[in-house]
Amino acid sequence: MDDNLFEKLRILSDAAKYDVSCVSSGVERKNNTVGGIGNASAAGICHAWSSDGRCISLLKILLTNDCIYDCKYCLNRVTNPIERATFTPEEVAELTIQFYRRNYIEGLFLSSAVEKSPDYTMENIYRALELLRYKYNFWGYVHVKVIPGANALLIQKTGMLADRVSVNIELPTRESLSILAPQKKVENILKPMSLIHNEISRAIEDKNHFSNAPRFVPGGQSTQMIIGATPDSDKTILNVSQNLYDKFRMKRVFFSAYIPVMSSPNLPAVSTMPPLLREHRLYQADWLMRYYYFNSSELFTEIEPNLDLEFDPKMMYALRNIDRFPIEINKASYEELLRIPGLGVTSAQRIIRERKNAQISYDSLKKMRTVLKRAKYFITVKGKYYGNTKLDPDEIKAEIRMKEIQKQISIFEI
Amino acid sequence: MDYLYDGTFEGLMTCIYYHYKKGKATGIYVISNYQQSIVYQSEIVETDILKAEIVSDAINRLISKEAYVHVYYCYLSNDAEKENLILDFLIFAFKYGRNTMNFYTHEKVLPINEIYKRVAREEHRVLGILRFSEIGGILYAKYSPDNDISILLADHFADRYKHEKFIIYDEKRKKVVVYANNNWEIKENINIDDIEFSIKETMIQKLWKQYFTDLAIKERKNINLQFQFVPSRYRKNMTEFK
Numbered sequence: 050m051d052d053n054l055f056e057k058l059r060i061l062s063d064a065a066k067y068d069v070s071c072v073s074s075g076v077e078r079k080n081n082t083v084g085g086i087g088n089a090s091a092a093g094i095c096h097a098w099s100s101d102g103r104c105i106s107l108l109k110i111l112l113t114n115d116c117i118y119d120c121k122y123c124l125n126r127v128t129n130p131i132e133r134a135t136f137t138p139e140e141v142a143e144l145t146i147q148f149y150r151r152n153y154i155e156g157l158f159l160s161s162a163v164e165k166s167p168d169y170t171m172e173n174i175y176r177a178l179e180l181l182r183y184k185y186n187f188w189g190y191v192h193v194k195v196i197p198g199a200n201a202l203l204i205q206k207t208g209m210l211a212d213r214v215s216v217n218i219e220l221p222t223r224e225s226l227s228i229l230a231p232q233k234k235v236e237n238i239l240k241p242m243s244l245i246h247n248e249i250s251r252a253i254e255d256k257n258h259f260s261n262a263p264r265f266v267p268g269g270q271s272t273q274m275i276i277g278a279t280p281d282s283d284k285t286i287l288n289v290s291q292n293l294y295d296k297f298r299m300k301r302v303f304f305s306a307y308i309p310v311m312s313s314p315n316l317p318a319v320s321t322m323p324p325l326l327r328e329h330r331l332y333q334a335d336w337l338m339r340y341y342y343f344n345s346s347e348l349f350t351e352i353e354p355n356l357d358l359e360f361d362p363k364m365m366y367a368l369r370n371i372d373r374f375p376i377e378i379n380k381a382s383y384e385e386l387l388r389i390p391g392l393g394v395t396s397a398q399r400i401i402r403e404r405k406n407a408q409i410s411y412d413s414l415k416k417m418r419t420v421l422k423r424a425k426y427f428i429t430v431k432g433k434y435y436g437n438t439k440l441d442p443d444e445i446k447a448e449i450r451m452k453e454i455q456k457q458i459s460i461f462e463i
Numbered sequence: 464m465d466y467l468y469d470g471t472f473e474g475l476m477t478c479i480y481y482h483y484k485k486g487k488a489t490g491i492y493v494i495s496n497y498q499q500s501i502v503y504q505s506e507i508v509e510t511d512i513l514k515a516e517i518v519s520d521a522i523n524r525l526i527s528k529e530a531y532v533h534v535y536y537c538y539l540s541n542d543a544e545k546e547n548l549i550l551d552f553l554i555f556a557f558k559y560g561r562n563t564m565n566f567y568t569h570e571k572v573l574p575i576n577e578i579y580k581r582v583a584r585e586e587h588r589v590l591g592i593l594r595f596s597e598i599g600g601i602l603y604a605k606y607s608p609d610n611d612i613s614i615l616l617a618d619h620f621a622d623r624y625k626h627e628k629f630i631i632y633d634e635k636r637k638k639v640v641v642y643a644n645n646n647w648e649i650k651e652n653i654n655i656d657d658i659e660f661s662i663k664e665t666m667i668q669k670l671w672k673q674y675f676t677d678l679a680i681k682e683r684k685n686i687n688l689q690f691q692f693v694p695s696r697y698r699k700n701m702t703e704f705k
């Protein structure tokens with residue numbers, strides 16, 4: 050270890066903090082506010098929180114930012130004059146193991162620009178992984194990016210050592226991709242995805258027959274899409290996600306709000322704010338699809354191909370389908386309870402459990418720490434409706450907006 | 464009768480045993496904190512492993528594993544009333560048996576649930592924010608948790624650092640977990656002074672600090688949120704805040 054490691058770490062982690070393109074983490078920025086399970090803790094342990102309040106659990110770095118490609122939306126593109134740096138595989142391994150031993154991190158997230166060629170880069174990623182596993186005997190969590198276009202055998206070898214791999218889909222449609230990332234071919238992205246999917250299925254199959262069958266990315270594969278660089282709608286985006294979940298058994302599809310880095314006729318103006326709220330709403334909708342038995346088609350109507358930015362997707366769903374409410378807390382099934390805005394998995398389970406002893410009252414809901422702020426407009430408890438409005442979308446919206454304003458005023462007065 | 468015990472979990476369980484087999488407990492207290500009561504008589508209970516086991520076993524079998532874990536976590540907490548909350552809970556629980564934990568909000572059950580959550584939350588938090596340094600080949604961590612959670616951390620770190628040696632030092636309680644060769648144990652009344660770091664250790668700490676600082680996106684600074692996740696009382700032992 051020597052002193053220019055500070056310089057390299059600075060350059061190659063700096064790129065990783067902006068969640069776009071090859072550099073992204075595949076880790077959500079915010080805790081999901083829709084439900085109880087699968088917040089940061091299910092993903093592992095948070096080791097630190099940076100001053101923007103984000104959880105740090107992995108060492109997130111690029112192997113190199115020295116790229117031969119020219120993706121329009123990316124800071125590392127070859128035509129952009131920036132500082133370049135490259136870690137050796139040994140440096141990546143050593144940093145990881147030393148941080149891990151001190152309990153700074155849970156593992157490594159290694160991504161990379163494409164240096165020299167896809168194979169050259171993939172080979173170095175593999176080398177870092179090999180050193181970690183065999184030289185340092187490190188069996189903590191490692192997530193690596195697979196470089197589209199790299200040799201299949203290399204991808205396979207990498208998959209046998211990594212816990213998770215990801216190939217980025219980048220953009221939801223073929224047209225968008227050909228405009229913004231002309232060197233990336235859809236086929237080169239889908240091929241490794243399918244290879245990884247097949248290998249995973251085979252490894253699972255083998256495990257059923259031989260207990261010592263070799264592992265293959267036990268944490269599954271994930272991918273990522275950039276949001277807001279192209280005019281694609283939320284409906285298009287969520288339909289693509291649904292397909293990726295179905296077709297390749299993706300563990301996760303990550304969304305990443307586009308941060309304008311250059312002007313181009315094909316990109317939003319540089320002054321555009323990154324669509325963080327939209328990204329957040331997409332995550333919430335994705336969450337509903339994966340854990341709350343929602344189908345992407347339920348969320349949209351013919352005339353509304355986008356999510357509501359003002360209200361979270363469950364609220365939006367309830368307001369757009371008010372005829373399915375109110376739901377009686379003492380009668381509803383588990384699935385029905387989960388459709389109530391503001392009510393998560395933990396509360397739903399508690400209600401089911403507590404109901405076995407006695408009818409639930411509004412008071413006992415409160416004691417269970419169920420958040421009723423939003424739920425109360427959509428439920429009855431022992432037949433009684435507790436919203437101070439009529440069961441009408443516009444009235445409920447007006448009421449909630451009023452509450453928000455009152456809250457802000459009282460904050461200012463203090 | 465007020466029962467007085469030595470502060471160990473087995474001691475507490477022995478008191479519960481006597482509550483049923485000898486005479487109703489009016490309260491349970493640690494001997495060293497006990498304030499003589501004018502109303503009740505008191506008796507010092509000798510910790511008896513066998514009697515304690517009978518009670519632990521009964522909790523697991525007749526109530527549930529979940530109840531046992533809740534009681535144990537509650538015992539590790541810094542709650543001033545914990546012994547009597549546990550006593551009240553167990554009296555209720557032995558009556559309602561397997562159904563007990565469904566009374567989530569009952570006045571005898573709720574406090575145990577809440578304290579359990581508090582301790583579990585601290586345990587989970589500390590798994591992440593405990594910081595080790597390498598000193599002469601040994602990994603060493605110092606901390607001062609609100610609750611007495613060292614014993615809850617031992618297995619996790621023994622698994623994480625299987626082939627290493629480590630020491631976790633609770634400076635508030637003067638207690639250490641020592642791990643070497645696949646075994647850990649807890650030792651009490653230990654004092655460890657601050658130790659100087661090697662050049663390599665210092666360099667790795669600096670790399671981490673730099674990484675930690677660089678990672679924050681300045682435009683999205685949210686110090687309050689950061690304090691929610693890492694309250695200031697934990698920070699004095701964390702590399703990145705030093």
Ligand code: SF4
Nearest residue numbers: 070071116120123162
């Ligand atoms: S391949 Fe494209 S997105 Fe990835 S680092 Fe290079 S320019 Fe950026």
